[in-house]
Amino acid sequence: MSPKPDFAAEAEALKDWMFGTALPFWADIGVDRAAGGFFERLSPDGVVMDDPRRARLVSRQIYVFATAARLGWDGPARELVRHGLAALERDHLKAEGLVIPSVAPGGAPVRRDFDLYDHAFVLFGLAAAAGIGEGGGRLAARAAALRDAMRAGYAHPEAGFEEGAPPTAPLKANPHMHLLEAFLAWEDLAPGQGWEERADKIAQLCLDRFIDPATGAVHEYYDRQWRRIPEGPEAIVEPGHQFEWAWLLLRWGARRGRPDAIAAALRLINLAEAQGVDAFLGLALNELDPALAVRDNRARLWPQTERVKAHALLRSEAASQAERIMADHCAAVAVAGLRRFLVHPVAGSWWEHIGPDGQPLREPARASSLYHIMGALEAVAD
Numbered sequence: 001m002s003p004k005p006d007f008a009a010e011a012e013a014l015k016d017w018m019f020g021t022a023l024p025f026w027a028d029i030g031v032d033r034a035a036g037g038f039f040e041r042l043s044p045d046g047v048v049m050d051d052p053r054r055a056r057l058v059s060r061q062i063y064v065f066a067t068a069a070r071l072g073w074d075g076p077a078r079e080l081v082r083h084g085l086a087a088l089e090r091d092h093l094k095a096e097g098l099v100i101p102s103v104a105p106g107g108a109p110v111r112r113d114f115d116l117y118d119h120a121f122v123l124f125g126l127a128a129a130a131g132i133g134e135g136g137g138r139l140a141a142r143a144a145a146l147r148d149a150m151r152a153g154y155a156h157p158e159a160g161f162e163e164g165a166p167p168t169a170p171l172k173a174n175p176h177m178h179l180l181e182a183f184l185a186w187e188d189l190a191p192g193q194g195w196e197e198r199a200d201k202i203a204q205l206c207l208d209r210f211i212d213p214a215t216g217a218v219h220e221y222y223d224r225q226w227r228r229i230p231e232g233p234e235a236i237v238e239p240g241h242q243f244e245w246a247w248l249l250l251r252w253g254a255r256r257g258r259p260d261a262i263a264a265a266l267r268l269i270n271l272a273e274a275q276g277v278d279a280f281l282g283l284a285l286n287e288l289d290p291a292l293a294v295r296d297n298r299a300r301l302w303p304q305t306e307r308v309k310a311h312a313l314l315r316s317e318a319a320s321q322a323e324r325i326m327a328d329h330c331a332a333v334a335v336a337g338l339r340r341f342l343v344h345p346v347a348g349s350w351w352e353h354i355g356p357d358g359q360p361l362r363e364p365a366r367a368s369s370l371y372h373i374m375g376a377l378e379a380v381a382d
Helices: 007-029 055-071 077-092 116-131 137-154 174-189 195-210 239-256 259-276 301-316 321-340 369-381
Strands: 109-111 294-296
Touching (some): 007 055, 007 321, 055 077, 055 116, 055 369, 077 116, 116 137, 137 174, 174 195, 195 239, 195 259, 239 259, 259 301, 301 321, 321 369
16 A cells, blocks of 8 residues: 655655756747747657647746746746746737737737637736736736726626627636736735725636535536526536635635635535546546536646645645644645656656546647646646
8 A cells, every 4th residue: 555645755756856857948949049939849759839829828937937936946046037037928818909829930920819818817927927026017017908808898797798799609707717817916915996896706606606515525617697508518617617616715715804705615626526536546527517527537737736736725724733634734735646646758758648447648738837736746746
């Protein structure tokens, strides 16, 4: 029988991999110093794949290197944050305040349509840079202008945001989750500037509409009236997002004194552990159906990181020794599961999926996954 994982040892191993291997690797091979920005993917052999550059990836890498600076990495973190800001402002931010979702290497637009997900991450990336003192008040003003332009052009008449103009369906929970993440980051940096109100509206939308009262699960897709899509390929419950929404609702609920949000978050975590973690693999799976039966039995990297974040937060806020011991164990198991994806023949890269047989699937590594891994490290470090 293998020994139970130890939280402190697992956390230290994750930090060692990030600081000693991953960050130096991506600061070298992942940065396009000729055309600007960051490369999107690496082949399984570690070769750069020259895909179009997405605003969300630039913003995520800004977060990665800003967080590395905050956590004490001794590499060129601030230089890379500035490199990312330059690409974001040159290639992705329109003069009227909105975001160009993707560009070709060199900056020619590939997509110009509104993408709520990219907007959420640009707000988040700007907050990460501002949080380490980059950009001063300029980034706060740019973020507020972007927020206000989004509200003016794409606010849903009931709550949240549209996916396009003219309005389209389905509406999506996932971009709203990342908006809540960004709004909470900005309310810490610019209190009293309207971010609290925006965070409250997203959190309440989740509690009112995203969570199925029958099961307690967050669904992914909704019709124009924010009703869950009950069947078909868009009737999806993702275990990773149960953990991620829980992490956000725990934080928001503690700030606002909302025990209902905390109770909903705890139910999400328990549901994800009971229904969305494969006992053989010990990993969070990709998808469930509305009845919470497994629909995709592969395990992707990012749900493991959200499992880490949820349990690490429970560990830090445990009200009793028994709760602390349980959360400590769960967090250790989650970090150990995540670290299985980091055992890759290219040091500093990772596997995106582990199959139901426990073996990794040979496919490119997405640079955007580094944001998820850094988020897990930040959670265990904090």
